[in-house]
Amino acid sequence: MTMSEFYFGYALFLLLTVAISLIRVLRGPTSGDRMLSAQLFGTSGVGILLLLGRGMEMPALWDVALVFALLAAVAAVAFVQRVWKSGEQKEAKSDAS
Amino acid sequence: MPLNEWIGLLFILAAAPFFLAGSVGLLRFPDLYCRLHALTKADNIGLGLLILGLMIQSLSLADFLKLLLIWLLVLLAGSTAAHLVARSALRQGRKPWERR
Amino acid sequence: MRRGKREISIFSGKGLYGALVRLVAFSLLWAVLTQGGGGWIIGVPAVVLATFLSLGLHAPISWRWRPMGVLRFIPYFLWQSLRGGIDVSRRALHPKLPIDPAVVHHTLLLPPGPSQVFFANTINLLPGTLSADLHEGHLTIHMLDAGLEYVMELKRVEERVADLFGVELKRR
Structure with missing residues (x-):
């Protein structure tokens, strides 16, 4: 196994952990829970991009990772501010589980 | 392969269980609050170890600073998001799960 | 804030x-x-x-870290957040899922301002604590395991943060 294959395989493993967490999107139960998977995708996505950048020797991918990290922060705050606070009063009532 | 690349590789490998645990915790933990614990702590340490490994492999100050910036951003984002999500949930009156 | x-x-x-x-x-x-x-x-x-x-x-706010405080804080924070990651990973992967969550309240000894917010953010990465609400110096914390010795631990983190910001802790 060459080193770039190793980094590739590792990135694939991280992608798999993201895929597992997507089950949480299906199950919910609240949109807050679903948001967690998106949040996890942010962190693991940064990891995947760093590994690919290393394995393929493409430093530009590290810049993409940086943008990912920034977007993850903005997305989370925007979600809480806009989506969850305004839209979920009804969800909170109907969802007793 | 130089020694520092091997040492870096060890740190990169050490990150794997944390990423796995983050996802498993997200599935297995009983409520939003517990899942937030798994997400913030496990994944940030996973990424931290990965980034530390890459730093050791690269040994360049420019790479070091950029990787550090990425980690700090993710840390700040993860921690702030966890607080905000937990606060909204609490203020919406969602009761934390308790073992009885 | x-x-x-x-x-x-x-x-x-x-x-x-x-x-x-x-x-x-x-x-x-x-x-x-x-x-x-x-x-x-x-x-x-x-x-x-x-x-x-x-x-x-954002108008300039007085936010100053003491260089020596930073040097003391970094290794402490890295070690504690590593402990936090290991702790939660162990619980998540353990077949019996050993958690016993509870909500606790903590009155901050840190003065109001950036140091309180920094403290709330810091404990999210430490073992078993998640800050869920910060209101006028009172912090609501979600504990992953109610059995953990958290009171002393939080006090110690507050001391570290006070050292970092160069502020005095209130006496109770």
């Missing part, structure tokens, strides 16, 4: 200092992003714009 609305002109002494700090910070950020590779034709306008924009969005 509510800040008093105060206009600070960049031509006053304090405002100029704040603006300079940000100018330097954004320049360093640009240098890191380009990995020292230059591109200052785009960088200089971007840095100047970012400085004005950030001053418009």
Whole structure:
């Protein structure tokens, strides 16, 4: 196994952990829970991009990772501010589980 | 392969269980609050170890600073998001799960 | 976190200092992003714009870390957050899922301001604690395991944060 294959395989493993967490999107139960998977995708996505950048020797991918990290922060705050606070009063009532 | 690349590789490998645990915790933990614990702590340490490994492999100050910036951003984002999500949930009156 | 609305002109002494700090910070950020590779034709306008924009969005606040405090805080934080990651990973992967969550309340000894917010953010990464609400010095914390010795632990973190910011803890 060459080193770039190793980094590739590792990135694939991280992608798999993201895929597992997507089950949480299906199950919910609240949109807050679903948001967690998106949040996890942010962190693991940064990891995947760093590994690919290393394995393929493409430093530009590290810049993409940086943008990912920034977007993850903005997305989370925007979600809480806009989506969850305004839209979920009804969800909170109907969802007793 | 130089020694520092091997040492870096060890740190990169050490990150794997944390990423796995983050996802498993997200599935297995009983409520939003517990899942937030798994997400913030496990994944940030996973990424931290990965980034530390890459730093050791690269040994360049420019790479070091950029990787550090990425980690700090993710840390700040993860921690702030966890607080905000937990606060909204609490203020919406969602009761934390308790073992009885 | 509510800040008093105060206009600070960049031509006053304090405002100029704040603006300079940000100018330097954004320049360093640009240098890191380009990995020292230059591109200052785009960088200089971007840095100047970012400085004005950030001053418009957020007036300078007194936020100072003590260099020695930073040096003491970093290893402590790294070690504790590693412990936090290991702890939660162990619980998540354990077949019996050993958790016993509870909500606890903690009255902060830190003075109001940035140090309180920093503390709330810090404990999210430490073993078993998640700050869920911060209101007038009272912190609501979600504990992953109610059995953990958290009171002493939180006090110790507060001492570290106070050391970092160079502030005094209130006496109870």
